[in-house]
Amino acid sequence: MMKSTMSLVLRLLALVSTAVAVAIMLKSHDSTLVLGITFDAKYSHSPALQYFVIAEGIGGIYSLVSLLLSRWTSSRHFVYLMDVVVAMLLSSSVSAALAIAYVGKKGESHAGWLPICKQVPRFCNEATGSLAAGFLAALLYMVLVLCCIRSLYALKP
Amino acid sequence: MASGNEGQKIEADRLAPMPLSERKGFPVLLTLRLIAFFATASATIVMALNKERKALVVATIGSTPVEATLSAKFQDTPAFVFFVVANAMASLHNLLMMALETFGDSFDCKGMRLIVIAILDMMTVVLASGADGAAVFMADLGKNGNTHARWNKICDKFETYCDQGGGALIASSVGLLLLLLITALSIMRLLKPNPKPIPHNNNLVTIP
Numbered sequence: 379m380m381k382s383t384m385s386l387v388l389r390l391l392a393l394v395s396t397a398v399a400v401a402i403m404l405k406s407h408d409s410t411l412v413l414g415i416t417f418d419a420k421y422s423h424s425p426a427l428q429y430f431v432i433a434e435g436i437g438g439i440y441s442l443v444s445l446l447l448s449r450w451t452s453s454r455h456f457v458y459l460m461d462v463v464v465a466m467l468l469s470s471s472v473s474a475a476l477a478i479a480y481v482g483k484k485g486e487s488h489a490g491w492l493p494i495c496k497q498v499p500r501f502c503n504e505a506t507g508s509l510a511a512g513f514l515a516a517l518l519y520m521v522l523v524l525c526c527i528r529s530l531y532a533l534k535p
Numbered sequence: 536m537a538s539g540n541e542g543q544k545i546e547a548d549r550l551a552p553m554p555l556s557e558r559k560g561f562p563v564l565l566t567l568r569l570i571a572f573f574a575t576a577s578a579t580i581v582m583a584l585n586k587e588r589k590a591l592v593v594a595t596i597g598s599t600p601v602e603a604t605l606s607a608k609f610q611d612t613p614a615f616v617f618f619v620v621a622n623a624m625a626s627l628h629n630l631l632m633m634a635l636e637t638f639g640d641s642f643d644c645k646g647m648r649l650i651v652i653a654i655l656d657m658m659t660v661v662l663a664s665g666a667d668g669a670a671v672f673m674a675d676l677g678k679n680g681n682t683h684a685r686w687n688k689i690c691d692k693f694e695t696y697c698d699q700g701g702g703a704l705i706a707s708s709v710g711l712l713l714l715l716l717i718t719a720l721s722i723m724r725l726l727k728p729n730p731k732p733i734p735h736n737n738n739l740v741t742i743p
């Protein structure tokens with residue numbers, strides 16, 4: 379079955395992508411000394427990055443569960459509906475993290491928020507890598523839902 | 536043999552899609568799309584009109600305070616610009632789908648109509664959820680600030696701006712939930728086979 383092979387491959391790639399995103403974000407850390415004050419940067423300092431880690435974790439666990447569930451064809455329709463929900467979740471998490479990362483990199487002059495990437499460059503680079511993996515996972519899930527709809531269309535009598 | 540041709544014609548009739556306005560559950564979907572259209576359109580308009588100007592004391596020279604007029608607009612934040620554009624696209628999509636389902640039965644889509652509607656619904660819901668997520672977290676940053684990054688909150692100075700933005704976010708969340716329901720219903724429509732064939736050419740079957 380070409381279509382079920384493609385959906386299995388997409389789920390596996392999405393699982394790897396979400397796992398990489400979560401791992402890099404959890405490990406990212408940088409600190410710098412500015413005027414005698416230690417300036418520390420971790421993912422847990424920002425609620426958007428926390429939401430990103432949690433949502434990618436949920437996406438990864440769902441990928442694993444659906445890889446195992448796709449063996450039983452009776453629950454296939456439920457899996458298709460949950461795929462849409464998880465695609466929504468991943469897309470919103472990567473959007474939120476990107477919005478905060480943009481403020482961190484370019485600042486927001488109207489609100490008086492200064493960019494922080496000059497002070498903690500390693501954290502910024504690692505967060506960029508994690509966000510790229512998360513974006514890839516969201517894209518893969520969109521292609522996966524397209525595959526599911528296509529396979530449903532072929533079923534129509 | 537003529538029966539082969541007749542068999543093909545009956546098969547083609549069975550595959551021909553039933554007019555959408557005759558399907559069961561059509562009023563439910565139309566009502567959901569109408570409410571989602573109003574929710575996303577109101578979110579767009581409320582956020583697009585979000586603007587506040589205020590005279591604030593920025594410095595004190597000697598004993599005279601220096602005032603400057605600061606303004607908060609939605610265009611300052613790229614997340615809110617994305618929010619306005621994505622909600623406008625979602626409401627336009629809902630309007631077009633409502634028009635297609637009500638008036639577009641005569642268009643010949645070669646049986647692709649349901650799958651195109653499902654795909655477009657899915658893309659709209661992913662876009663709208665991205666916009667909603669980004670805007671919610673930017674609003675949270677404006678409301679609570681971030682002490683670790685030394686970013687001060689702005690909602691204590693620009694209260695009307697924050698309240699109006701919050702209202703737009705609530706409307707967008709309602710629209711997003713409804714869009715998810717609509718997408719699920721559109722995909723489920725693909726699952727059900729045709730309830731009954733269209734009785735156009737029912738005089739094709741001849742008994743030899």
